[in-house]
Amino acid sequence: MTVQQAKQKNNQQQGKKAKKPKTAITPTRAENFPEWYQSVISSADMAENSATRGCMVIKPYGYAIWEHFQQELNSRIKKHGVKNAYFPLLIPLRFFEKEAEHVDGFAKECAVVTHHRLEPDSENGGLKPAGELTEPMIIRPTSETIIGESFSNWINSYRDLPLKINQWANVMRWEMRPRMFLRTSEFMWQEGHNAFATATEADEDSRKMLAMYEEFAKNVMAIPMIAGEKTADERFPGAVATYTIEAILQDGKALQSATSHNLGQNFSTSANISFQSQDGEEKLAWTTSWGMTSRMIGAMIMMHADDDGLIVPPKVAPHQVYIIPVIHDDADRSDILNYCENLSKRLQDQDIRVELDASEKRTPDKMWGCIKQGVPLRVEIGKREMEAGNITHTRRDIGRDSKTTETVDAFCGKVTGILDDMQQSMYDVAYARTMSMIHDVKTLDEAHAFFADKNNVGQVRFDASLLQDEAFADLMKEFSVTPRCLIFANEGKVLVGRSY
RNA sequence: CGGGGUGUGGCGCAGUCUGGUAGCGCGCCUGCUUUGGGAGCAGGAUGCCGGGAGUUCGAAUCUCUUCACCCCGACCA
Structure with a gap:
């Protein structure tokens, strides 16, 4: 049975029981999409708004997704011959001022650091800034300018090129309208900065990095993307060309999910990134920059989640398999838990991320928690299963129609396959929906x-x-x-x- | 930054018009019965009613002022 068929059947069954099936998330997507989105996040315990304006707290479950995301993307970045490094959070204002278009693009959303000390404020008994800086700093909204400064020191000869550097960092853009994961004043990302001896290499590189993002989105996040080039108006400030991948979400809106820029010689001009070519001539380097952010988590939610909450692609799921012991009689407790432990170990041996919930919570609460957190595979083990050497498992994306009881051996033999199928199937469903949302007009x-x-x-x-x-x-x-x-x-x- | 809305136990809300002992649902705690798709009963805890200033004998309620969040625009990964 395909996912669509299963879902249809599911809906029909629920339709018979009640006019409005009970969903774990209220409101539903159809009722109020933005509120549904917020509710999915809090129900999954991924993140919450912070006391700091416009910023969010990423809670352990949300952060674990981010960590898997990082791991997968980081290894891809390294395969492209890029090395990781780290540059300062604070950028001296004069560096930032160098590239005119860049200033135009970001000036309105820069946080500025002007003081380096606090002292008692006699007026209100609190503290006030003191020690004004001779030169204000901005908190990086992106790092082209400060990295350009380093590149101008590091690059002297054509032998130093190409230079490919990436940093994992947080950046700050003073947003007027923050939304968790999609747009917060502080967010996390990686920003790659490459420098080349020729224009051709730079353009090829920026396209190649975009292709990397597209592949990552498809195979790791199960998100189909529309890849393309931004029009001049939508371009990154200071870029010659901006390439983008756009996700089309369940509400039909597009989400710019990663960008890769061919910066031409704009930043090498302003930062003076020059090198001596083979024929002894002084030349300016051609640079690119490319980034993907924690916004992608938001894309994942809005692409895959349903009215029962989050659905996490197995590749980035903090728990790929969640084992719920079903204990009726305290006398069976330790036997069932042992049985679960054994399964847990066998799955771990297969490098499967497995979580055994031995907590005191009631069984239905554990199940709904597992559903709302979008764990790909839920495994239920009660006395019935234990005595027959069985387990019962259910796929999150299909729901109860995928509920299967089989032997532990059978399950262990195919669990990897189930997770792979689910990863693929999530992509297929998302792809079909994305295509159905693109309408050709003349x-x-x-x-x-x-x-x-x-x-x-x-x-x-x-x-x-x-x-x-x-x-x-x-x-x-x-x-x-x-x-x-x-x-x-x-x-x-x-x-x-x-x-x- | 413009236009609209909302701030009341952990969460969701009523009460505000017409000032007079702070309420409900969910959650939480305790106990018993339950437990395979959101359990039942009984008991219990939790509030400077977003902050500040006023009016008043008295303010969640009226006035002013601030702050935060949400929705719609503009801006953006």
Whole structure:
């Protein structure tokens, strides 16, 4: 049975019992998508808003997902010959001022550090800033300028190129409208910065890193992406070209999920990243930068989660298998727990991330907790299973229709396969939905008609030449849609729609 | 930063118009019965009603002022 069929069947069954099936998350996606999103996060215990304005606390379960994410992405980055390093959080204002377009793009959202000391404030009994800095610092919104400073020191000869450096870091952009994972004032990411001797190499590199992100999104996060190039208006400030992968979420809005920029010689000019070429000539390097952020966790939620909460792709799931002992009679407790322990060890030996819930919580609470946290495989073990040498397991993405009871040996033999199937199936479902949300139109009138009908969700795709049409500006304004990208896979076509 | 909304036990809300002992549901704790898709009964704990200033004999309630969060725009990974 496919996931769609299973879900359909599930819905039909629930439909018979009650008009409105009980869901773990309220409101449902259909009722209120933004609130549903928040509720999924808190129900899964992933993160919460912090006392610090615009910032969030990533709780252990959410952070564990991020750690698997990092691990997978980091190994891919290294395979591209990139080395990790770390640069300062604070950037002297004068470095930041060097690249004019860059300043225009980020100035409005920079946090500025102006003092280096606190002293008692006699007026209110608290503390006040003192020790004004001779030169203000900004908290990095991105690090092109400060890394450029280092690159100008590190790069002297064509022999020093290419130079490929990545850092895992937090950055700060003073956001007006924060949303957990999607847009917070402080967020975590990796930012790669590469330098080359030629323009061709730089452009190839920025496309290659985008392809890496696309592959990562597909195979690790099970998220299909629309890869393409940003239009000039949507470009990174200071870039010659910006390449992007866009996810189309369940509500039809697009989410820019990672970007890779060909910076040309803009930053090497302002930071003076120059080298002596083979023929002894002084030349400016060609640089790229590329980043993917904790926003991707938000994409994962909005792509995969359902009205019962989170569904985590097995590749990044903190617990891939969750074992719930079902204990009726205290006399069986230690036997059942031992049985569960044995299974847990066998799964660990297969490098499966397994969690055994031996807590005092009631069984149904454990089950719903497991569902809301989106654990891929739930295993229930009671006296019945134990005595028959069995276990019962259920896949999170399919639900109760996937409930299977079989022997421990049979399960251990195929658990890896089940997880792989689920990973693939999550992608397939997401891919089908993404494609169903892209609507081809021939004219701007057709696009207008599409967005004017409130029943329509998704994005439109049309000939990129229409972007020059005056009516396009009106379309953008009326429906707050923007060109998401010039689609690589559909040459000459642009994707247009609402976005986060 | 503009327009709208909301701040009341851990969470969700009522009470505010018309000032007069702070309430409900869920959760939490204790006990018993339960336990395979959100258990039942009984008892119990938890609030400077977002902060500050006023008006008043008296303020969750009226006035002013601040702060935070949510939704819609503009901006953005």
